[in-house]
Amino acid sequence: MLSRWHVHATGYANELRSLPDVVITAVWDEDQTRGKQWAEELGAEFVADLDTLLAREDVDAVCVNAPTNMHPEIMIAAAKAGKHIFTEKVMAITTKEAERIAKAVKDAGVKFCISFPHRTRPANLFAKKVVDEKLLGDITLMRVRNAHDGASSNWLPQYFYDPVQCGGGAMIDLGAHPMYLCRWILGKPLRITSMFNSFTNRPVEDNAVCVIEFENGAIAVVETSFVSKSSPFSLELYGTKGSLFVGGSENRVKLISDELATKISGWMMPSQLPEPLPSPIQQWVNGILRGSEIHFGVEDGVQLTELMEAAYISYREERMVEFSEIEHL
Known part of the structure; x- marks a missing residue:
């Protein structure tokens, strides 16, 4: 360890x-x-x-x-x-x-x-499947919110607000989950803009939103916070042929799709979701010992860092950032 x-x-x-x-x-x-x-x-x-x-x-x-x-x-x-x-x-x-x-x-x-x-969870695996199978047509907007009250209720360690050690605040930590979900589902990003602030007046942001445009024309809204009480995870997908809601206060999955309209009219709740993947720790251990698939490798890690680096440049420089600007080896 x-x-x-x-x-x-x-x-x-x-x-x-x-x-x-x-x-x-x-x-x-x-x-x-x-x-x-x-x-x-x-x-x-x-x-x-x-x-x-x-x-x-x-x-x-x-x-x-x-x-x-x-x-x-x-x-x-x-x-x-x-x-x-x-x-x-x-x-x-x-x-x-x-x-x-x-x-x-x-x-x-x-x-x-x-x-x-979050990429092991049945509801999010279902969202990925729905998009891949074009049940929503072409995706126009994705919104993901992941937030808690670690700063406003003072239960996070103080060093989580150290900009040198952490590289940022709520977005680089808790906001990582919405970020990698959007990258996984929507593909390659083109440009990003950020709005961060510190509601508790700490050295890093505790309340943050990013808006990202992807190569396929979709826009993603990534929301995170260390100052939100009772804020359930939520994922929303909107497309040219339907919409999908995951999570929220009722923690449900709801889908409406023109592709399914001949069989089911209106909103539906799937009776069966995909099986969860093994936890990241279990994937890693099984990959080492048995050669089984590890679903989140170095390329996924690089892609998440690229999103975060661009998000923080946008915040610091108060401008929209093109991903083509990010420096690579």
Whole structure:
């Protein structure tokens, strides 16, 4: 386990410990006090030096939950040491950094998974299927909202508002889920504009919206917040032949489609959704041990970072940003 910095680190460790073929052997943390305490909880050894940990023969793979600005150095070192890599999102703060990680992973031939849990969920898998099968015709607009009250209710750690460690606030953290869902469903983006503010007057944004235009002509609205109480996840898709609603206060899936009008008139609720995919952690472990598919690899990680980098340029420079402007290796 490489750092307990991220709020999801404990959950990943618990899930790994629950798997029959996994043993947590060592912990490294940039905060030695926190790392030593965690290692004791896990019954593992704390290793203060990262290179020493990566050289250990009883470490086959690493789970990265370190500050985002440390991701490139940690993951490139892990790849060069031949360790399989799981990482919390986002992969890196800039696209060039993400591409450096991707190159190291490919050169080393190690397994890689980034945590995109919303892409494992039945309702979102259904949305992808509906779009791919053209049940909504051509998509004109997609809206995804993912928000909580971590800042307004003060339950997020204070370092989540550190612009250097995090690279941003609500959008780069919680907003990652709407971002990768839009990229997955709509394809390649063309341009983006951002409106961020800090409702709680912290150093990073806690309330944020991005508007993205895609190559296929669709527009996506990505909404996120650390200052929204009781804000259910919602995904909406609008097309030339119908609409789809996922989530909301009733947590339902509702569809209307001209393509289905001869069989079903008006709004329908599907009686069966796709089976969920294994969790990202399970995909990663199964990919390492059994060669099964990992659905969220380095290319997905680079694509998410590209979206985030452009979003923050738009916010800082107060302008619309073309994705052709983003620097690559």
